[in-house]
Amino acid sequence: MVVIGAVAGVHSYWTDDKSIILTRIEVDVEETLKDSAPAGARVNVILLGGKVGAISGSVAGTPSFKQGERVLVFLSERRDGSLGILGLFQGKFSIQRDPKTGGEIAVRTMPDSEAVIDRVPLHQARSQILRALGR
Numbered sequence: 001m002v003v004i005g006a007v008a009g010v011h012s013y014w015t016d017d018k019s020i021i022l023t024r025i026e027v028d029v030e031e032t033l034k035d036s037a038p039a040g041a042r043v044n045v046i047l048l049g050g051k052v053g054a055i056s057g058s059v060a061g062t063p064s065f066k067q068g069e070r071v072l073v074f075l076s077e078r079r080d081g082s083l084g085i086l087g088l089f090q091g092k093f094s095i096q097r098d099p100k101t102g103g104e105i106a107v108r109t110m111p112d113s114e115a116v117i118d119r120v121p122l123h124q125a126r127s128q129i130l131r132a133l134g135r
Contacts, residue, residue: 107119
């Protein structure tokens with residue numbers, strides 16, 4: 001699944017057996033580029049790690065999300081039916097406004113860093129994805 005949307009919530013919690021902290025990212029879908037999440041739907045993405053109280057856990061390469069952030073995400077369905085980010089940080093782009101052109105750009109950064117890896121106009125990213133899907 002590939003979607004463009006806005007992060008509606010970020011919630012960390014313990015698993016039932018209190019062995020692992022997980023984080024649920026709620027994304028309100030604006031546009032689906034691959035698969036079947038309709039505009040207006042909310043998808044839940046589950047990541048390993050997060051912070052509950054004073055205890056935190058993390059997995060190297062896991063992207064971070066902020067409530068209100070617009071994103072382009074590549075998702076994969078796990079065996080249990082939950083959704084995860086495909087390729088860890090490689091599957092998440094933040095959508096920002098280009099200060100020079102005013103256009104939207106998709107920006108991918110290194111986790112826990114502001115180092116930009118990729119920066120592409122959103123319309124170009126959208127076209128490349130749809131072309132790769134044969135659409």
